[in-house]
Amino acid sequence: MNKSTFFTGQPIFAQLLRFIPRDMIRRISAEHNADRYCKRFNTYEHLVTMLYAVFNHCNSLREVTTGMLAAEQRVNHLGVRYHPRRSTISDANQRRQADVFGSIYYKLYQRYSGFLSDSRKKSIASRLYIFDSTTISLFQEILRTSGQNPVGKRKGGIKVHTLIRSDLDIPCMICYSAAAANDSSFLKEVHLPKGSILVFDRGYADYIKLNSFSASGVTWITRRRSRSAYDVLEELDNPHKEKGVIADKRIRLGHRGCNRVLGRMVQFKSPDSGEIYEFLTNNMKMSAMTIAELYRKRWQIELLFKRIKQNYPLKYFLGDSENAIKLQIWSALIADLILKILKKGIAAKWSFANLAAMIRLHLMTYIDIRGFLRSPEKALQSKFSNIRSPNSKQLLLIT
Structure with missing residues (x-):
């Protein structure tokens, strides 16, 4: 040869x-x-x-x-x-x-984020951030998992709390916890510049942090928990009724005497499944359809989790x-x-x-x-x- x-x-x-x-x-x-x-x-x-x-x-x-x-x-x-x-x-x-490997990742992110994003297009994707978590099952009970005790040996799990910018499609912030940890406690770790848009699931219910986002000029969009109390302050105009928007209301979240959040609730009926969604936000200027569309983009982080779990060995450590x-x-x-x-x-x-x-x-x-x-x-x-x-x-x- x-x-x-x-x-x-x-x-x-x-x-x-x-x-x-x-x-x-x-x-x-x-x-x-x-x-x-x-x-x-x-x-x-x-x-x-x-x-x-x-x-x-x-x-x-x-x-x-x-x-x-x-x-x-x-x-x-x-x-x-x-x-x-x-x-x-x-x-x-x-x-x-x-943490050494974590610092290496963040340095590489800072070095190549400008290359991965299209700086010529000042689109809303460059301001859109998505926050969610995924759980990786472990063979041994190293980190306590959630749920009821199963039959046989109990397995552990690690939860990876992830923040991504939509136009980059890679994590810009990572936090780890045991699988049994409450998601809402990690929302306080998110710090974004003024004008950003943050989309997250209804598991992150931290009213103090939501008020902090509003004070710093960050738009947040999430879904309402079924147990979340609210008072309707005003019925807003609804020009998108034919497109699936059932109602658009200005509300105050929370129980009386506790931390309360001024916001807006958009009730939207999916034309495909017929399911009714209740979106919460602090933005009063965006149209109801834009809010529903921005929340739909939250699925991008689920595709990221699927990509990482399918293409890299995270089943055996x-x-x-x-x-x-x-x-x-x-x-x-x-x-x-x-x-x-x-x-x-x-x-x-x-x-x-x-x-x-x-x-x-x-x-x-x-x-x-x-x-x-x-x-x-x-x-x-x-x-x-x-x-x-x-x-x-x-x-x-x-x-």
Whole structure:
């Protein structure tokens, strides 16, 4: 085999790692003292190993170590000085704080958010934020889960509270809690600039924070809980009755003597299912149809949760501690951000699932990633055409 042809350039994994500046990793590691007392397997090598596990869908430490050992000659291109052992990865997942990987994600978000958004279009999507949570089940009871005690051994769960900006489709804020934690307590962690629009589900009922949003010029849109009390102050004009808007009212939320919120309620009947929705907001200027349409966009964050759970290994974790679980989730979010950058930068149209699958299959292939994604078959045929000599004699089974 002609090695000069086969091993030209760098593997696809090394090209993906170019999106992560090493000097940024060193600065973050120094800020957190993440490499203190580490003779080997520093923060960068730990990140590369975890990204390898995420991209390759590794469900155990043995899969990670054997996979990297099989590609040991190519590990030098990744900046990893030696082949990590299972105990080394396990100790690092236990000892190195997950906040280090969280800081890496936020720095990458700040670095590439301008590239991922279309700055030429000042649309409402650049001001629209969506907040929700998703629960990831755990094999052991590491974090207390919600619901009644099931038959047999009780499993744990971690809840990931996520804020995204609609035009970026990647998280801009992440908070973790046990699955049994109340969602409403995490709304206070959201801080947005004036003029922003925040959409969230009815599980986040924090009236103090809602009043704070109104005072700071942030529009919020949610749904009314069935148990939420309110007083009708005024019936507003309803020019969209034929489009499904049943009523538009100015109300005051809350029980008397408690924290109360001045707002607006739009009752909307879905033309498809016939179900009646009650939307709450503090914006008195938007039309009722606009409010209903903005809340419908909340489904975008559900698609984000589905994308992350389907394309990254978050069913089995490479550690049984809370820190190891959070660290692996941060690694999946970093991998997702890298693939979003790659998808935005190529001319060819790929679905995210197909792109993630192609990267997984060819993670260690030596080929230019942009040319490969433009035309995979053509790029691979051109890459390996010089490996076989046209004048070489083939071995025959029958002579």
